[in-house]
Amino acid sequence: MTDLAQWLNRQTNDADLAQTIMSMAAAGAELAAVLRQAPIAGQTGLAGSENVQGEAQKALDVISNDIVLNHLKANSAVSILISEELDEAVDLSSQGRFIVATDPLDGSSNLDVNVTVGTIFSILPRAGGLLQKGSAQLAAGYIAYGPAASLVVRITGTTSVFTLDANGVWLLTLAAAQVPATSGEFAINTARERFWDAATTSYVRENVAGETGAAGKRYNMRWVGSMVADIHRILMRGGIFLYPLDSETVSKGGRLRLLYEANPMSWLVEGAGGRSTTGRQNILDVEPTDIHQRAPVILGSSEEVKRVEDWYRRA
Ligand code: AHM
Ligand code: MG
Numbered sequence: 001m002t003d004l005a006q007w008l009n010r011q012t013n014d015a016d017l018a019q020t021i022m023s024m025a026a027a028g029a030e031l032a033a034v035l036r037q038a039p040i041a042g043q044t045g046l047a048g049s050e051n052v053q054g055e056a057q058k059a060l061d062v063i064s065n066d067i068v069l070n071h072l073k074a075n076s077a078v079s080i081l082i083s084e085e086l087d088e089a090v091d092l093s094s095q096g097r098f099i100v101a102t103d104p105l106d107g108s109s110n111l112d113v114n115v116t117v118g119t120i121f122s123i124l125p126r127a128g129g130l131l132q133k134g135s136a137q138l139a140a141g142y143i144a145y146g147p148a149a150s151l152v153v154r155i156t157g158t159t160s161v162f163t164l165d166a167n168g169v170w171l172l173t174l175a176a177a178q179v180p181a182t183s184g185e186f187a188i189n190t191a192r193e194r195f196w197d198a199a200t201t202s203y204v205r206e207n208v209a210g211e212t213g214a215a216g217k218r219y220n221m222r223w224v225g226s227m228v229a230d231i232h233r234i235l236m237r238g239g240i241f242l243y244p245l246d247s248e249t250v251s252k253g254g255r256l257r258l259l260y261e262a263n264p265m266s267w268l269v270e271g272a273g274g275r276s277t278t279g280r281q282n283i284l285d286v287e288p289t290d291i292h293q294r295a296p297v298i299l300g301s302s303e304e305v306k307r308v309e310d311w312y313r314r315a
Contacts, residue, residue, distance in 0.1 A: 004151070004162055004170040011155050016077035017123065017138055020098055023078070024121050025151055027071040028143035029168045031064055031105075031119060035145050044112050060111055061085055064104035064119065072100055079126040082291050084260055089130055089291055098138070099124040101260040101291070106142075107226025116146040118228025122264040130291055134263030134284035142264065144232045152177070152235065152268055159235065159271035179274035183238035183301040185220050187230045195246035199279060199311035203242075206307075215307075227256065231265050231299075235272055240300035242308070244279060254278075254294040258286060262295045275305035279312040 004025055008018035038044055043060055065085035072078045072092055079096030082089045084103040100123055107117040123139045124132050141153035149164035150173075161174035186207050193201070207219040222239070224230050230241050249255050256262055266276035266283040276283040276299035286295055298308050 002172040004153075004172070007160065007162075007172055011157060014138075016097055017155070019075055020072075020077050020100065020123055021139060021141065021153060021155075023071045023075045024068070024100070024102075024119070024141060025143075025153075025162075025170050027068045028119055028149065028151060029164055029170070030071075031067050032143070032145050032149040032164055033168075034063060034067070035060070035111075035117070038111070039114075059108075061105050061108050068102055068104045068119065068121075080130070082130065082259060084257060084292070097126055099126050099128075099130065099132075101264075103257065103260045106228050106261065107224070110224070110226045110229075115224065116144055116226055116229035116232075118145060118226065118232075119143045120228065120260055120264050122260055122267070131288040133287055134258070134266055137263060137267050137284075140264035140267040142228050142231070142268070144228045146229065146232070150232065152232065154268050154271040157271070159268045161235075177235045177272040179235060179269060179272045179301055180238035181273070181301055182303045183234075183240065184217060185222055185233075185237075185239035186242070186304070187221070187223050187234070187239060188242040188244075189223055189225075190221065192246055192248070195248040197244065197246060197279075197315065199308065199315045200242065200244045200246070202311045202315075203308045227261060227265065231269065234274070234300045235269065238301045240304040240308070241297065243297045245296040249294070252294050254296045256294060256297045258283075258288055258293045258295040259291055262286075262297045265297070266299055269299045273302065274300050275302040277305055277309055277312075279308065 076093040078092050078098050080089050080099045082101040102121045120142045139155045144150045151162040151170050158176035162170035163173045206213050206215045210218040243255050245254050262283050278296040
């Protein structure tokens with residue numbers, strides 16, 4: 001089987017870029033081992049809480065951030081780290097060519113119930129500065145810590161899936177993920193319906209009407225509450241994920257973060273033939289104004305995303 005190093009060798013001539021993806025993959029392998037043992041090691045629970053010895057308990061969010069930071073510190077190709085867990089961007093190597101933006105542990109509300117969480121990352125050229133559009137990404141990926149640990153990565157070609165073996169090696173298990181153009185599954189937090197805009201409401205209403213409505217077919221709804229898990233399902237078998245701008249999140253610009261959630265996921269979904277939008281424009285074309293900026297996120301099967309875009313055009 002092809003391992004990650006061999007795959008990278010075929011995908012790019014840029015050894016620094018390959019090494020940076022290897023660093024994130026190594027951080028993911030280390031974190032996978034930590035997460036498997038976390039309830040035994042007493043690492044679940046909130047940051048700031050105390051264990052029975054009265055010692056400050058380290059939350060997995062903090063541990064994850066430290067693991068990623070340590071792997072990137074050891075890689076001189078990385079100049080700057082932007083992390084969901086850190087207020088400011090961190091300077092690493094002054095000679096480094098890349099910026100890495102990461103959510104080291106996405107979906108952390110699922111940690112204490114043993115449901116899939118993930119690490120998301122985006123790699124950008126340092127020369128472009130801290131605030132670059134998603135279309136400037138050099139590579140992006142995520143690691144999903146589920147029944148198997150999956151690394152999904154794309155440079156500029158296909159979106160490929162690796163699985164962590166028992167020896168800690170990432171082996172290629174799907175060379176080119178393909179998101180089917182149509183799907184009968186949608187993912188949205190329906191408890192937020194009262195905040196939705198007209199386009200979102202119309203699209204979901206059509207799906208819920210199933211074969212009795214304009215969509216003309218039956219839909220199912222899935223919401224893990226862990227973006228990595230929801231996107232991984234969509235990459236493997238299709239569907240659409242929506243975290244749109246709504247009346248409650250409008251003042252913040254949305255719920256999910258642009259640089260380390262929306263952009264890398266759009267890069268991966270588009271590499272698998274899917275589509276991504278804020279509703280009004282391609283996510284990858286959004287100009288960031290802040291490293292922790294939020295954005296509306298709608299992505300997945302192309303025909304489903306186009307239906308949502310049609311509703312936005314009509315709205
Ligand atoms: P986090 O980065 O603080 O973990 O938040 C992001 C998560 C996503 O993984 C998920 O899609 C979303 O928040 C769930 O939101 P909700 O709580 O509305 O279900
Ligand atoms: Mg997150």
